[in-house]
Amino acid sequence: MRILLGITGGIAAYKAANLIRAFSEQGHSVQALPTQNALRFIGKATLEALSGAAIDNDMYQDVHEVRHVELGANADLIVVAPATANFLAKLANGIADDLLMNAILASTSEIYVCPAMHTEMWQNPATQANVATLRSRGIKVMEPASGRLTGTDTGPGRLPETEEIVSFVMGKKPLSGMTVTVTAGGTREPIDQVRYIGNSSSGRMGIAIATAYRDAGASVRLVACNIELPMPAGIEVIRASSVADLEQTMDKPCDIMVMAAAVSDFRIDKPFEGKLPRGEARTMSLIPTKDLIADFAANNPATFCVAFALTEDGADVEAISKLKLVNKNVSAVAGNNISSLGSEISEITLV
Ligand SMILES: Cc1cc2nc3c(=O)[nH]c(=O)nc-3n(C[C@H](O)[C@H](O)[C@H](O)COP(=O)(O)O)c2cc1C
Known part of the structure; x- marks a missing residue:
């Protein structure tokens, strides 16, 4: 897996070196991305040597490569350890003032955050509110450990041990080892070479389902039918347009198949050649x-x-869903209403 490791400016930043080693030993490739303040606590040379990759956290370097988007887009998952109170506040508010923040905001990957700070900073209502916001958005925020902090003080706020962080991020997930195919979007059946019979499915539902399976540890194939939306990282995406295209992508066996695509019930018997003239x-x-x-x-x-x-x-x-369950002889039917087409929020009846 390609891991983007964000390192922020706390006293525990030196522990990021162990984390790079631990992830690398598991066969993952790690791109370390320290903030400017993190580099006050750990040397760039250490991070480069351990990760085997050059580090440049200057957002305005190699601008033509659009690295602030590229770094996040190329990561299968993002881990930020240690995460400062400052970082939590910035992420909760979508502040993009350095390369790390831009890369994270531009990414659709799963994000794991491991805060470390003094107990008072951790327990401060502002920090707790930021943590709650991040968790409500699906970001996995690890509880800090309790123990010796920077000085002689002790309490919750310590960066957990490397092995604990690795198992928090990589730990066996409920669907680890399972293969899932999700179809999404809407098919198009040609009328002539430029026109088609289509539908207004955006593909949002299928993308959300595929992302949830990915986060649960499954290996996911997403068959995207005419979807304009950005595709999530860490998922194999296959494009299809017509029902016939879609059928061709469904030849691979899998443990779970979710047919979220809006598939045309009809096709034109003989599509016209070229472009039909008006008249x-x-x-x-x-x-x-x-x-x-x-x-x-x-x-x-x-x-x-x-x-x-x-x-x-x-x-x-x-009732309609139950009928389909029997007629199609499938394991489950998700029933929803026409009003949910293209919508951000959808109510599902699962039978
Ligand atoms: C010696 C020292 C240790 C610090 N340790 C922490 C820490 O463990 N956690 C934290 O949230 N901030 C800590 N800070 C404060 C951060 O460095 C500061 O908030 C900084 O703006 C964080 O920048 P960044 O989030 O962009 O990396 C520490 C500051 C100093 C001087």
Whole structure:
């Protein structure tokens, strides 16, 4: 895995050296990215030698490489250890005033944060509020250990031991070792070479599901049908457009298949050549497409298959979903309403 290790300016910054070594020994590649203040506590030479990668935390260096986006986009996961109170406050408020903050804000990877500071700083309501904000956004914030701090004082605020941080980040997750395919977005069936029958599915739901599976430790393939949104890191993305394209991507066995894509129920029998000119009326024959999830479930009885049921306003979502569960012979059906198409928030009935 490619790990971006952010190091901020606390007394425990020197412990980042052990962390680089521990991640590297597990076969991960580590890109260390210290803040300017972190470099007051640990030397760049140490970090470069241990990580085997040059370090340049100047945001305005090699601008043509757009590193502030590249660093985050290239990381499968981001770990910040130690994380100062200052860092927590900046991340909670989306402040992007150095390369580390920009890389994190520009990334869709999972983020693990390991705070370390004096007990009073850790317990300060401002810090606690920032931690709560970060956790509410899905950022994994580790509890600091209790013990000896910078001076003679003791209490919660110590950076946990290297092994504890490694298992916090890499620890066995519930779906470790499982393979998951998620289809997302909406298919397009050609009418002629420029026009198509499509739908308004944005792909947000499928992306969110794929990201949740990734975070639970699964190895995820996302089949993206005509999605304009940015793709999450740490996920294999395959593009598809028509139902036929989508079917071709579904030839790989997997433990879980989630059919979140809005798949066209019909296709044009014979798409027209070139671009149809305006003028005379045309007649098109719509023929039903194959029910891909029912077909996949029949051919892969060991796979946990999830179908979706998009229902009209006022329809009995649960009853329709239960019917689909039986008709398609799948493991689960997620029923939702037409009003959720393209929306950021969606209510699901799972049967
Ligand atoms: C000797 C010393 C030790 C410090 N240790 C910590 C610490 O453990 N945790 C912390 O949050 N801040 C600590 N600070 C304060 C940070 O260095 C300061 O908030 C700085 O702005 C953090 O910058 P950064 O978050 O950009 O790296 C310490 C400062 C000094 C002078």
